[in-house]
Amino acid sequence: MPTTTHLGLDLYGTRVRVRSSVAAATRALRDRLAPFLREPLEGAELALDLVPARAHHRAAAARVAPQLRWERSRPLWGQCDATTLALTDGASLARIDYGAGRARLAIAASTAREPALFARTFLLLPLLELLRTRGLFFVHGALVTRGRESVLLLGRGGGGKSTLAAALLRCGWRLVADDNLLLRLERGRPRLWPLEQELSLAPTVLRQLGLATGNADPTTKQRLPLDRLPASLRASHAVAPRRVLVLAPAAGDVGLRPLARSAVLTLLLEENPMLWAQPALAAAHLGALRALLQPARCWRYAAPRLTPLDLEQLGRRCHADLSLEKNAGRAIDVKLG
The missing domain is CATH 3.40.50 (Rossmann fold)
Incomplete structure (x- = not known):
């Protein structure tokens, strides 16, 4: 059973609650965003949940249409509607709910093994989207x-x-x-x-x-x-x-x-x-x-x-x-x- 780590981020007054059951994601956040780390925050405005990808996540990822597209070490694409965005590399899946101020990332081991794709792109993009809802661009x-x-x-x-x-x-x-x-x-x-x-x-x-x-x-x-x-x-x-x-x-x-x-x-x-x-x-x-x-x-x-x-x-x-x-x-x- 994966260990769940609870963290808080304070990005210039915008507070984010982080719950991670993926060790690679926890390490990446601590490495890349260390100055913003806090103890778990009560009443945080935004939430980021990081879990291991399962078979149903991979099936859902296969249904994401490429409305938006990036090229990193391998392609990354996304599909949006009025209130949500799904983002995938074909193995991992992120779902961002703008209205709720929440993102849930199901992370596959193959994604986590590629630092340029994972730590610098797949992990950060949902966080940046949440920050946009609070006027940080x-x-x-x-x-x-x-x-x-x-x-x-x-x-x-x-x-x-x-x-x-x-x-x-x-x-x-x-x-x-x-x-x-x-x-x-x-x-x-x-x-x-x-x-x-x-x-x-x-x-x-x-x-x-x-x-x-x-x-x-x-x-x-x-x-x-x-x-x-x-x-x-x-x-x-x-x-x-x-x-x-x-x-x-x-x-x-x-x-x-x-x-x-x-x-x-x-x-x-x-x-x-x-x-x-x-x-x-x-x-x-x-x-x-x-x-x-x-x-x-x-x-x-x-x-x-x-x-x-x-x-x-x-x-x-x-x-x-x-x-x-x-x-x-x-x-x-x-x-x-």
């Missing part, structure tokens, strides 16, 4: 801050956001988040917090930040808790960014080029396939993204390619580009509604 990006300003770094996975954020730390900037953020409107003003409080960087980058990597494979990114960074290099939150950089391959000239806010919004929407699962939540989510971008100047940024990578030189170049931004041309001003 996911943003895939890195965020750095310096004094009273902050810069949001966006781009496709593997496009260099984390490396550029690390480089800016060598020039007086502080890291809020390396990859994943939560966005909330407070009195109509956007605010960003880190979700997964960790670093995911190549060993060569970590060593240039003064972080030990042991005998790590130089071709594989390492994940380290954010608190491994000195306190002087990190920040718990930041003011809404007034500048957004979308990283682009340095195929031609490096540096900043003006970018329409509508293009940035399109990128954010493409990275949130769950956004349209529930129309009411989609409207609120879209409104929050528009509020985030409306006061910002948006740029496409092609960072210089340095071989071998010199983190300090890369940081100085980007910092100089940001300092000269006011003379680089006016951002394209496209109203978002």
